[in-house]
Amino acid sequence: MTPTTSIARWAAPLGIALAAASMPASAFEPSGTECIAPAGAGGGWDMTCRMVGKTMQDLKLLPGTMQVTNKAGGGGGVAFAEVVNKRNDENNLIVAASSATSTRLAQGAYPGNTMDQVRWIAAVGADYGMIAVAADSPLKTLPELLAKVKADASSVAFAGGSAVGGWDHLKVLIAARKAGITNVRSVKYVAFDGGGEAVTQLLAGKVQAFTGDISEVKGFVDAGKIKVLAVMAPERLEGDFAKYPTAKEQGLDVVGANWRGFYAPGKMSDDAYNYWVKSLGATYDSKEWKAIMASNGMAPLNLRGPAFQKFVKESVDEIHELSLEIGIVKK
Structure with a gap:
């Protein structure tokens, strides 16, 4: 399945909408949460971290505020490598990502790193x-x-x-x-x-x-x-x-989205991962986030947990294949 068909298949709302008030109890209790924006201040990844963090705070899904750390370099590669090599078991850390992330992973632009070294949490919209x-x-x-x-x-x-x-x-x-x-x-x-x-x-x-x-x-x-x-x-x-x-x-079954979402350290605990999947899902379902999407020209793309992981893998596989065909990636 190509990423184009995968978006069409998974873009419909998944499951029952989660409200902040109905968030299930979790064995994981977040504290000192952090979002890495793999670029300088003011860009798309930075805005994704800041807007989502603020909305989660307003919905009382987080204790206190979420720290945003800008870590530019390598088109996201510096941040990816740091998470994999130095922070791979942290439970309070998420990282902003987009179609640019899956494209660079597919083209081997993060040397020595692959998409399965991290856990993909959720998408929060698309252009x-x-x-x-x-x-x-x-x-x-x-x-x-x-x-x-x-x-x-x-x-x-x-x-x-x-x-x-x-x-x-x-x-x-x-x-x-x-x-x-x-x-x-x-x-x-x-x-x-x-x-x-x-x-x-x-x-x-x-x-x-x-x-x-x-x-x-x-x-x-x-x-x-x-x-x-x-x-x-x-x-x-x-x-x-x-x-x-x-x-x-x-008559052309093709969908192409510049998605925005998050990944987590690969050795994050299951309890913490499930917390982030549910919390980001509740954020996406909220009227507050819908208003932010509308004001920033973002369209719906509702992908969470395993569905998002599957979508990213299909995207990486398709982009890798295309990149081989046009000579961007060498066999």
């Missing part, structure tokens, strides 16, 4: 990917665009804000596979320093399509500059994003 074209493009659907790629790969170049082999690139390759394109190395991708620069090149006619996350494009769509062909979500998003069709409703 879904999308593929767009210029507003005046004659193309109206994602299958039309990919059919053009299949007929003549040189006729279409995709622009994105991540490096070759990064998440923006991989989303296109996953969709291409679903459209029956067997040689994904033939798909042209041009990397830029960010989504804004990539859209500029699209509007200038230098490339024919743009790949990014849905939160990046609303302003460009509202300004009449680009047209979203498909969102890579299991179902249509809500609110202002509901007008964008999904790839799935166009």
